[in-house]
Amino acid sequence: MDNPTINPDKVKNFNNYSSHLTVFETLFNSFKINSVLEFGLGEYSTPFFAGRSQLVVSIEQESKEWFDKTRVKINSPNWHPVFQQDPEAVFKYFDDKGMRFDLVFSDGLAQTRCLVANMAMKRNTPVVVLHDAEKIWYYQWNLLNIPNNYSRFDFRCRSGIRKVTSILINHNAEIIEKTDIPGHDRVILAYSSPTQPIIQIPLRGSTIIPSGISLLS
Numbered sequence: 001m002d003n004p005t006i007n008p009d010k011v012k013n014f015n016n017y018s019s020h021l022t023v024f025e026t027l028f029n030s031f032k033i034n035s036v037l038e039f040g041l042g043e044y045s046t047p048f049f050a051g052r053s054q055l056v057v058s059i060e061q062e063s064k065e066w067f068d069k070t071r072v073k074i075n076s077p078n079w080h081p082v083f084q085q086d087p088e089a090v091f092k093y094f095d096d097k098g099m100r101f102d103l104v105f106s107d108g109l110a111q112t113r114c115l116v117a118n119m120a121m122k123r124n125t126p127v128v129v130l131h132d133a134e135k136i137w138y139y140q141w142n143l144l145n146i147p148n149n150y151s152r153f154d155f156r157c158r159s160g161i162r163k164v165t166s167i168l169i170n171h172n173a174e175i176i177e178k179t180d181i182p183g184h185d186r187v188i189l190a191y192s193s194p195t196q197p198i199i200q201i202p203l204r205g206s207t208i209i210p211s212g213i214s215l216l217s
Contacts (some may be wrong), residue, residue: 003137007167018044019157020131022164026181027103027127027167028052037101039087039108039116041070050076053146061085061109085109091123100125107131114140119167124172133166137194155184156200164189
């Protein structure tokens, strides 16, 4: 399938909710990703996955109205939407069936985003992606338990409110290390407590700057 490169810097009427698409495009162009488990149905991410993966399971945790609205918009035989608030029940279901996914995307219920990522890494999911990674305390990303075989890469979008999308990967990390993602800068997130500022440290020659993002937003 021929998919043109998306560059947020050149997108008219940029939407913050689509800032992660170039990150996913890079991952799908760099790795073999046949199956995706997505927490949080997305107007942009879900059609993207459905058009590029052999199997996509999308878990909506928050809004039954949004779930029903999105379900009728996407017509793809490889897409399976599910309304379920408990991620542990989801992982147990697939554990019992002996199923594993190539990629898990954590973009669902705020209280469970970190739990989803930790459960995915515990199962040695090859690629785990976090959306809104700059909101450390709101999504409790400080509780991430990253195994030694995983590498973390944080990419900040240059457009809009500069959302950060994080990649946690347990193989061929050097591919991401050498990759420039269009419209994004690679950063390191430094933080200590909710009362202290979050610092985003740009890599590849940039200077250190405060994130400018509300700590509790």
